Amino acid sequence: MIKQLINLGGISLFQVLFKRLEGNEDLAIPKRMTEGSAGFDLQASVAEPVVLAPGERKLIPTGFAMAMPIELEAQIRPRSGLAYKHGITCLNSPGTIDADYRGEVKVLLINHGQAPFTIERGERIAQMLFQIVPNVTIIEADELPDTLRGAGGFGHTGV
Template structure:
C-alpha cells in the first residue's frame, strides 16, 4: 500500500514508488534539479533519436511507471528552457496522471518552433509535479447562491 507520512513541522510526505521498465536501467528516475525545485525532471526513453518537425506532436516514453497515493495526481508540464529556446512544449498541459494509472508515463510534446528538434535518449523533456487532490462531493440544486460576478465570463472584468 502507498502511504502518507508526517515529517517534522507537520509537512505531509507522500510516498511515490517508481518502477523502471525493461531496457531503461541507465536512465535516471525523475529527480529535482535543485533543492527548492517544484518539479521532477523527466527524461526521454526513446530508443533512437526522434525528430519533432515544426507543428508536429509525438508521444515520448519516459521508461518508468509509478504508483502514488489516492490523494495525489501527477501533472506533466513543459520545461521552460525547451519552450523558450526551441518552441518545444507539452500539449494538454498540464497533463494529469491519475493515482490508479500503472502504465508507462509518456509525454505529449509539440514543436511550436520554426526548426526541427531532435529528442535524444536521456534528454530532459518535461517536468512532473505532484498535487493533492481534494475530496469533493457533487450535489445538485435548482438554484445557486448569487455573487457579484454572477454569470460574467470571458472578458467580463474588462481585462
C-alpha cells in the same frame, strides 16, 4: 497500499513508488535538479533519436511507471528552457496522471518552433509536479447562491 508517510505541522509528505521499465536501467528516475525545484525532470526513453518537425506532435516514453497515494495527482508540464530556446512544449498541459494509473508515463510534445528538434535518449523533456487532490462531493442543486459577479465570464472582470 501506499500511505501518507508523515505529517509535520500541516505539511504532508507522501511516498511515490517508481518502477523502471525493462531496458531503461541507464536512465535516472525523475529527480529535482535543485533543492528549490518544484518539478521532477523527466527523461526521454527513446531507442533512437526522434525528430519533431515544426508543428508536429509525438508521444515520448519516459521508461518508468509509478504508484502514488490516492490523495495525489502528477502533473506533466513543459520545461521552460525547451519552450524558450526551441518552441518545444507539452500539449494537454498540465497533463494529469491519476493515482490509479500504472502504465508507462509518457509526454505529449509539440514543436511550435521553426526548425526540426531532435529528442535524444536521456534528454530532459518535461517536468512532473505532484499536487494534492481534495476529496470533493458533487451535489446537484436547483438554485445556486448569488455572488456579485454572477454569470459574468470571459473578460467580464476587466481587460
